[in-house]
Amino acid sequence: MKNFVKEGQKLPLYGIGPWLISGMGALASAGVVLAVYVFHSGTLTGGWAWVFRAAGVLLILLGLAVWVTGALRSDMDEHIAENRLKTDGIYAWVRNPMYSGCWMMITGASLQWHNVWLIPVCIFNWLLMTLVLNHTEEKWLLKLYGQKYTEYMKRVNRCIPWKRRATE
Numbered sequence: 001m002k003n004f005v006k007e008g009q010k011l012p013l014y015g016i017g018p019w020l021i022s023g024m025g026a027l028a029s030a031g032v033v034l035a036v037y038v039f040h041s042g043t044l045t046g047g048w049a050w051v052f053r054a055a056g057v058l059l060i061l062l063g064l065a066v067w068v069t070g071a072l073r074s075d076m077d078e079h080i081a082e083n084r085l086k087t088d089g090i091y092a093w094v095r096n097p098m099y100s101g102c103w104m105m106i107t108g109a110s111l112q113w114h115n116v117w118l119i120p121v122c123i124f125n126w127l128l129m130t131l132v133l134n135h136t137e138e139k140w141l142l143k144l145y146g147q148k149y150t151e152y153m154k155r156v157n158r159c160i161p162w163k164r165r166a167t168e
Contacts (some may be wrong), residue, residue, distance in 0.1 A: 016136045021102045024125045028110045031121035035113070042117035052114035059108030066090065066161055067101025085145050085150055094161040095153070096133055103129055103159065130159060 035042050044052060067088040070076065074097075079086040090097045107122040119125075141149045 003121065006075070012111050015140075016132060017098065019107075020099065020129060020132050024103065024106050024128060027128075028106050028118070028121055029127060030112065032113055033116045035117035041119075042115045044099075044114045044116060049114040052111045053124040056111030059104045059111065061108075063101040063104025063108060065101070066097050066104065069095075070097025070101060071126075083144065085148060085152065086139070087156070088131075090161070092156060093163070095156050095158050095162070099129055099133065100159045100161060133158060 043049075073087050074086065074091065076086055076091075094100050103125060106125060110118045110122055138149075138153075145152075
């Protein structure tokens with residue numbers, strides 16, 4: 001995984017992200033194909049279909065906003081290149097905004113199919129994202145930043161953007 005932008009950079013610029021997001025998208029796509037086109041099961045109609053669609057649109061828009069803020073408006077690339085921990089802006093709300101935003105968009109797109117069998121796929125994708133981040137990037141960050149990252153982990157959620165927790 002050689003995607004460093006400058007000499008001395010200790011973390012990869014893209015991390016495990018492209019592989020993780022591709023896998024989550026593939027899993028969601030497989031769920032759609034199986035539930036909707038192969039088994040023809042679980043598709044909701046009427047009011048519930050509209051609830052799923054509305055929730056899906058909201059998640060897609062929220063996910064896009066979180067991803068854009070984390071990827072394009074946060075100067076995160078500079079922080080990675082300089083080996084500095086980013087804890088302000090969107091990173092004060094969620095430790096992994098780009099992954100979170102992608103998960104929200106994939107979940108929102110899955111809900112557009114208004115199929116109950118895709119809900120477990122969305123939950124599985126969240127669990128997959130959580131486990132992969134816990135066993136890859138978080139280990140890299142703990143090794144690089146130590147106690148500073150440990151304290152940050154206590155204050156800020158891994159994947160769900162939420163109001164910053166008060167420090168004790």
